[in-house]
Amino acid sequence: MSIRYKSESELAIMRDAGLIAAEILETVCQAAKPGVSTWELDQIARRGIEKHKVTSAFLGYNPGGKPPYPGVLCTSRNEVIVHGIPRKNDVLADGDIIGIDFGIFHKGFCADTARTLMIGSVSPAREKLVEVCRAALEAAIALCVPGNRLGDIGSAVQTFVESKGFSVVRQFVGHGIGRAMHEDPQVPNFGKAGTERRLKPGLVIAVEPMVNAGAPDVEELDDDWTAVTKDRSMSAHFEHTIAVTEKGPWVLTRPTSSPGSL
Numbered sequence: 108m109s110i111r112y113k114s115e116s117e118l119a120i121m122r123d124a125g126l127i128a129a130e131i132l133e134t135v136c137q138a139a140k141p142g143v144s145t146w147e148l149d150q151i152a153r154r155g156i157e158k159h160k161v162t163s164a165f166l167g168y169n170p171g172g173k174p175p176y177p178g179v180l181c182t183s184r185n186e187v188i189v190h191g192i193p194r195k196n197d198v199l200a201d202g203d204i205i206g207i208d209f210g211i212f213h214k215g216f217c218a219d220t221a222r223t224l225m226i227g228s229v230s231p232a233r234e235k236l237v238e239v240c241r242a243a244l245e246a247a248i249a250l251c252v253p254g255n256r257l258g259d260i261g262s263a264v265q266t267f268v269e270s271k272g273f274s275v276v277r278q279f280v281g282h283g284i285g286r287a288m289h290e291d292p293q294v295p296n297f298g299k300a301g302t303e304r305r306l307k308p309g310l311v312i313a314v315e316p317m318v319n320a321g322a323p324d325v326e327e328l329d330d331d332w333t334a335v336t337k338d339r340s341m342s343a344h345f346e347h348t349i350a351v352t353e354k355g356p357w358v359l360t361r362p363t364s365s366p367g368s369l
C-alpha cells in the first residue's frame with residue numbers, strides 16, 4: 108500500500124492520455140442514440156483507440172481471477188451500476204440512462220473517465236439522478252486541493268447525494284491512477300470529513316461516484332462483471348482522472364481544465 112506521486116513530466120504525459128480518452132469518449136457519446144447497441148459503441152471506441160495509437164485499459168483486464176474483460180468500454184444501462192459488457196442485443200431505447208466508462212494507456216500512463224447519458228426523453232426522476240451524480244463529482248473535484256483529506260471527498264459526495272434522497276455505492280470506489288489503472292489510494296464516495304490521508308501535489312486519482320436511486324446494495328450478474336442494483340433501481344456513474352497540484356485540481360480528462368481551473 109504505497110502511493111506513487113507523479114512528477115511534472117509524468118503529469119504532462121497523463122494530461123495527453125486524458126485528452127485522448129476524453130476525445131474518444133466524446134465521439135462514443137455522440138453516437139449514443141435510440142436503436143444503437145452497446146456493441147456498436149464499443150466498436151466506435153475501438154476505432155478511436157486505433158486512430159490515436161493508444162491501448163485499452165479495459166480489454167483483457169482480469170483482476171483477482173475474473174474472466175478477462177471483453178470490451179474497451181463499460182456500458183451500464185439503467186439498473187446496471189458499472190462494468191456492463193457491450194453486447195449486440197443490448198440496444199439503447201428512448202428514456203434510458205447509460206453510463207459509459209472508458210480507459211486507455213498512452214506512453215505508459217492510464218486515463219479513466221466515465222459519464223452517464225440520457226437517451227432521448229428521460230423521466231424527471233432519472234434526470235435528477237444523473238444530475239445529482241454529475242454534481243457530486245464536481246463537488247469532489249473542487250476538493251482535490253493540497254491539504255484536504257480523502258475523507259473530505261467521500262463525506263462531501265455522500266452528504267450531497269443522500270441530501271437529494273439517493274444512495275452512494277460502497278462496494279466500488281475511486282482509485283489512484285498512473286502506470287496502472289488501479290493504484291493506491293482507494294477513494295471512497297463515503298466517509299467522514301477530516302479523516303484519512305491528506306492530498307499532496309502529484310497525487311492523481313480517479314474519482315467516480317456511483318449513485319443509486321434506491322438502496323446502495325450491489326448484485327453481480329452471472330457474467331462475473333455486470334454490477335446491478337440489488338433492488339433494480341436506476342444507477343448513475345461519472346468519473347474523471349484528476350491531478351492534485353499546488354494550484355489546485357487539474358481535471359486531466361476534461362479538455363478545458365488547467366491546473367487550478369476546473
Ligand code: MF3
Nearest residue numbers: 165168176181190208210219
Ligand atoms: N474503469 C473502471 C474504473 O473506473 C474499471 C473497469 S474494469 C473493466 O475503475 F475491466 F471493466 F474494464
Ligand code: CO
Nearest residue numbers: 208219220346
Ligand atoms: Co472507469
Ligand code: CO
Nearest residue numbers: 219313315346
Ligand atoms: Co476508475
